[in-house]
Amino acid sequence: MTDKPIVRFDKVSKRYGPLTVLDSLELDIFRGEKVAIIGPSGSGKTTVLRMLMTLETIDDGVIWVDGEPLTHMERNGKLVRADQAHIRKIRARIGMVFQSFNLFPHMTAMANCIEAPMTVLGMKRQDAEARAADLLDMVGLAQKKEHYPSQLSGGQQQRVAIARALAMRPKIMLFDEVTSALDPELVGEVLQVIRKLGSEHDLTMLMVTHQMGFAKEFADRICFFYQGKICEQGHPKEFFGSPKNDRTKQFLHAVLEAG
C-alpha cells in the first residue's frame, strides 16, 4: 500500500446546520481496491459517496482524486474552491449507481447508455451504441436494449444503470445501497454483475451496502462508520472474524441477528 491513493479524503467534514455528519474524515483508497462501507443509518456512510460524486459540497478539508484536488483547485500555489469546469474535469473519472436506479424514464435502455457518451465525450452515435451494446450484453440485457425502464424489473433497471455508468469509462465506481430497493429475489443478479466487474475490470470500487455476506466475500477492506467517523476498518476476514471495537461488535451482532 505504498502506492499513491486514487481517492483521498483529507480531513473532510460535512455539517447540516448544527449536525455534524462527517467529522474530519481521513480515508485513502488505492487503485483497484474494493472498499465496502457499512454502518448504522445516519452514520454518514452514504454522504461519503455523495461528496465524492460532488452531489454534496463539503465544509472542511479536501478530496483528492488521482493526485488532483476534486473539491478545490490550485491557483497561485494555493487551494481555492473548485469552479464548475474543474469539477467536471475531475468528476469524469467517477461513476455512480444509485439505490433508486435513477434511469431516465423517457429513454430506452440503449438511449440511457449513449446519452452521456455522446453529449459529454462527443462520441459518434455508432460508436456509443457499439459500446453500450457491449455493456448491456455484459450485464445480461442484450435483449432489452429497446425497452423503457418501466418495462424492466428493478434488477434489470439497476443493471442498465450499471451499464450506463460504465459507458463513461470511469476509474472509480460508487455503489450506493444498490440492492436496497430490490425485491430479495432480484438482489442476486445485480450482485453477480458487480462481482463480474470486480474480476474483469481494473476498477476501484466503493460501495455502501447492507449485504454483509457480499461485503465479506467481495471487498478488500471494510470500513465501519459510526457517528460520522470511521470506527473500525480492516480486511473482511479480521473485521468479521475478530472485530475489536465494541460498537462494531454491537452492530455486527444486530445485523447478523436480523439475518
Place this chain on the structure above:
Amino acid sequence: MWDWSFVLEILPVLAHAAIISIEATLIGFVLAATLGLVLALARIAFPSTALPISVLVELIRSTPLLIQIFFLYFVFPSFGVTLDAFTAGVLALGIHYAAYCSEVYRSGFDNIHRGQWEACTALNLSSWTTFRDIIIPQAIPPIVPALGNYLVALFKETPLLSAIAVLELMQTAKIIGSETFRYTEPITLVGVFFLAMSLVSATLIRAVERLLNRRPAR
C-alpha cells in the same frame, strides 16, 4: 330582431377581424410559453435571479392586464419606445401570460425527482444537456393541460386589445355596431366565435395530451 341578411353582410368583415384575434393569440402565446420557460429556467440555473424573477412575476400577476396594455401603449412612448397598437397589445398579452406560464413550468420542474438531477451530475452532463435532454422532456408533458388552459384564457382576453383600438374581433364588432346601430348580431357572433374556438382548442389540447401520454413513462 335577428336579421340573417345583416349577419351575412358583416360576416366577412368579422372573419377578417377574427384572423387578427387568432394572430394575436398565437404570437402572444408563443411569447408567453417561451418567455415563461426562460424565466423558469433562469430561476434554477442562476439562483441569484430567483428573487428578482419572483418579484417580477408577482408584479405582473397582481396588476390587471388592461393596465399593462395601456402602459406599453400609452406610457412607453414617453420613454422613447413607441409601439403600434398590435405590437403593444400582443407584447402585453405575452408578458402577462409568461408570468403565469413560468409558474406552471416551475411546478413541472419541481416534480422531477431529485434522483434525475443527481444521475445527470453523476454522468457529468452539462446543465444545458441536463435541461434539454432529461429535465424538459419529462417536465413538459404533465403540464400541457395547464399550459393549454392559459392558451384558452389568453385567447379570451384578446378583446381587451380593443381598448387600444386594435382591429380585432371585438373592436370590429363595436365599429359595426356604432355605424349601423345594430349590436345584437355582431356581438352575438363574436361570442359564438369565441365559444367555437375555445371548444376547438380544448379538443386539440386533449389530443396533444393523449399523444404525449402514449409514450411509456414511469
